[in-house]
Amino acid sequence: MIAYEENNTLSLWKNHEKVKAAFTTRRVDFTECCFCKKGRKPANGDLVLARVRKIGQHHRIELANGRKSALFPGDEIVVAYGNRYAPDQFGAMVPEDLSPCHLVAAGGIASRMFTRNNKMKMPTLIEPIGILTDSAGVTINVGKYAMRKPASVPERPLTLAVAGTSMNAGKTTTVASLIRGLSRYGLKVGAAKVTGTGAGGDLWFMKDCGAALALDFVDAGYPATYLLSKNELIKILDTLISCLTVAGADVIVLEIADGLYEEETATLLSSSRYRSLVDGIMFASSGAMAARGGVQWLRKNNIEPLAISGVFTQSPPVVAILEKQLKIPVLRREELADPAIMTYLALCFPGHDFAQNTPQTAIAH
Amino acid sequence: MTTTIKTLEKGWADAVKKTYATRRVQWNRAALLATDQVKPNPGDLVLCTVDELGQHTCLELMDGRRAHLLYRDRIVAVYGNRCSVNEFEALVPERLESCHLAASCGIAARVTGRHLRMRPPTTLTPLGLICDSCGTPLNISRFALAPGKSVCSRPSIIAVMGTSMHTGKNMTTASIIKGFVNAGISVGAAKITGSGTGRNYWLFQDAGADAVCDLIDAGVVSTHGMEPEKIEKIFYDLLTHLLSADVGVIVLEIAGNLYQSEVNSLCTSATFQQNIDGVVFVTGDAMGAAQGVMELHQHGFNVHALGGKLACSPLAALEAEKATGLRVFSRDDFLNGALLPCLTRPPMFSEYGAQQAPVGAQS
CATH class of the missing domain: 3.40.50.300 (P-loop containing nucleotide triphosphate hydrolases)
Structure with a gap:
């Protein structure tokens, strides 16, 4: 059970199936983890072996394969230090030392909570045992295992992004439905979540909807994107789009987490590099007022959304009002998930060479 | 009347969601699909299309992940009878006909009764029973664990x-x-x-x-x-x-x-x-x-x-x-x-088919 011994050596590490390694550590080669060191100052992305002390909000931890494993006091987990910005859950920052801190995301983020939504319980309390290092004693960071931008990248395919008014505005549903529609049409869809906090939920949803490949910022080397610099954010965007292009995607669908008022989202969308990498944006909104505010913000930044969608589409009167006021088509999730969405996209991008329509492969003949 | 048999295309298994109930299946045994004139038995593997989403909108996969279930998804489920007083009562149908997802672990059956709090079940259209290369339907019993060795002491x-x-x-x-x-x-x-x-x-x-x-x-x-x-x-x-x-x-x-x-x-x-x-x-x-x-x-x-x-x-x-x-x-x-x-010292292991001992005889 105990993976760690007093001499810092990860003695039982080789058969560590009882140590629960979180989704954020999915790219890590654990055979390179040799020591567990105390007394280090944690940094964003550093791997930490910790013991669960008191179960709070997150009573399960997501494993690399997407299964949510039940947590018990005393469990040993491997997670990554990271900052989290989630108005519906927690705000948290990487602490200064290895003193007890919190599990602030089920995907596996160790951090110290500084604010929480009233609906949340206290976060699960964890007790860091030590930072993982390689045989030379160098701290292991998830960035070590990041995908690198390939040396030569062919011309990228049509790239669409989905942004939203806030957390839980229906962004993921919009992204997922769009992926569903495009993949049912017969396109090989590459999907990526560009900002947010490391967790599998959205990536698995993208795959379940038919994405051939789904990546996120963890694949680009960051456990979460809160407080990252503009350059780092652009690097993530560029790396993910390049990797999806090289993997042969016919179309790329990106999810930009959180609302437009969130610092990183605003930075990214208003950058010129973003404009050269993304062809069109769909905007997801929770309600009418937020949709108007969001569209105004986008227009001020010279971005005209292709369509709006989101939670508000469940209310027909709101849909009617918004379509009239904003003069932007409203697409409900059923419409996005229909292969006929391609007809609309072909209108938006006249002259674009979409891949040949190859209907869903037959299973038996 | 003879069974209609089709060949499963190479790579067919990659495009389907394989349910928890198929956890032990060795997929390389699957070769054919019996699509007509077959009677399903409990434990048989069935390839289905998801028609209408109802109570279950998620599916437990082989590795424990709960996947989103979507209209027109293809899944491999297992025929089985189910009786859950708080969810569904469901029975294996007589034919390959439209049926239901009676449990998110992947039980295909015809729902005959449900708890009032349950929504109608998710409906499935069977495409066929998955068979081996001889045309015999694959049943999960074929992949069961071998029973352990006989022992005399037990914890x-x-x-x-x-x-x-x-x-x-x-x-x-x-x-x-x-x-x-x-x-x-x-x-x-x-x-x-x-x-x-x-x-x-x-x-x-x-x-x-x-x-x-x-x-x-x-x-x-x-x-x-x-x-x-x-x-x-x-x-x-x-x-x-x-x-x-x-x-x-x-x-x-x-x-x-x-x-x-x-x-x-x-x-x-x-x-x-x-x-x-x-x-x-x-x-x-x-x-x-x-x-x-x-x-x-x-x-x-x-x-x-x-x-x-x-x-x-x-x-x-x-x-x-x-x-x-x-x-x-x-x-x-x-x-x-x-x-x-x-945790007291337990008695000896009682073999299968043990005779009824007088009540209270265990030590």
Whole structure:
């Protein structure tokens, strides 16, 4: 059970199936983890072996394969230090030392909570045992295992992004439905979540909807994107789009987490590099007022959304009002998930060479 | 009339969602698809398209991930009968015809009744039974675990039983397991009756059990409507498997209530009675506790303690303690080793087909 011994050596590490390694550590080669060191100052992305002390909000931890494993006091987990910005859950920052801190995301983020939504319980309390290092004693960071931008990248395919008014505005549903529609049409869809906090939920949803490949910022080397610099954010965007292009995607669908008022989202969308990498944006909104505010913000930044969608589409009167006021088509999730969405996209991008329509492969003949 | 057989295309399995119920299947055995004039049997693998989403919008996959289920998805499910008083009652249909997803672990069946709180079930259109290269339908029983070797000694065995679904049985069982693990004792755990959901299987592993098995390992997806001998055999196979893992204690969860025929079959089986050293009875109220304990005593079982939702209410717990003379333990009590004093030296292992011993004969 105990993976760690007093001499810092990860003695039982080789058969560590009882140590629960979180989704954020999915790219890590654990055979390179040799020591567990105390007394280090944690940094964003550093791997930490910790013991669960008191179960709070997150009573399960997501494993690399997407299964949510039940947590018990005393469990040993491997997670990554990271900052989290989630108005519906927690705000948290990487602490200064290895003193007890919190599990602030089920995907596996160790951090110290500084604010929480009233609906949340206290976060699960964890007790860091030590930072993982390689045989030379160098701290292991998830960035070590990041995908690198390939040396030569062919011309990228049509790239669409989905942004939203806030957390839980229906962004993921919009992204997922769009992926569903495009993949049912017969396109090989590459999907990526560009900002947010490391967790599998959205990536698995993208795959379940038919994405051939789904990546996120963890694949680009960051456990979460809160407080990252503009350059780092652009690097993530560029790396993910390049990797999806090289993997042969016919179309790329990106999810930009959180609302437009969130610092990183605003930075990214208003950058010129973003404009050269993304062809069109769909905007997801929770309600009418937020949709108007969001569209105004986008227009001020010279971005005209292709369509709006989101939670508000469940209310027909709101849909009617918004379509009239904003003069932007409203697409409900059923419409996005229909292969006929391609007809609309072909209108938006006249002259674009979409891949040949190859209907869903037959299973038996 | 002859069966219509088609060939499964190379790579077919990549494009489908494979349910938890198919956890043990060796996919390289799948070669053909029988699409017509076949009668499904419990345990047969069926390739289906999802038609209309109802109660279940998620599907448990082989590796335990809960995947989103979408209109027109293709899934591999397993035919099975299911009886869950809080969800669905469902039976294997006679033909390959439109049916339902009766459990998120991947049971295909025709739903014949449902709890009022359930939405209508998700509907499936079967495309065909998955067959081997000879055209024989693949049944999950073919991939069952081989029974463990015969042993003569055994560790203590604890059964967790309860009044009904949703009384906290899963978490009670997990807490009991974790309590032993915390005390440095290796644990074997299994769920014996009910349907083959992965929930328990993974939860027991998460709680630190060293050996875990469930109905899928016994090659069945559900025990509903099974003859008593078959249920006894499943118990025996899974128990011997855990015994061969050489663990310090075995914890068995018995799904369903004492009145369900399969649970009743187990309770009256001599092999079962003689191999269970004690029961933890899980319930939500004192009256259920009193009745359950009385019936367990009538079957000759020793009852260690009470647990479950009952423990959340101090007043109800007091009532139950007064009515039964047994302690009520909370999850934390179990985690802190409340059952450690119950690990007395157990009697010898009772072989399959043991004769009924006089009640109270176990040491």
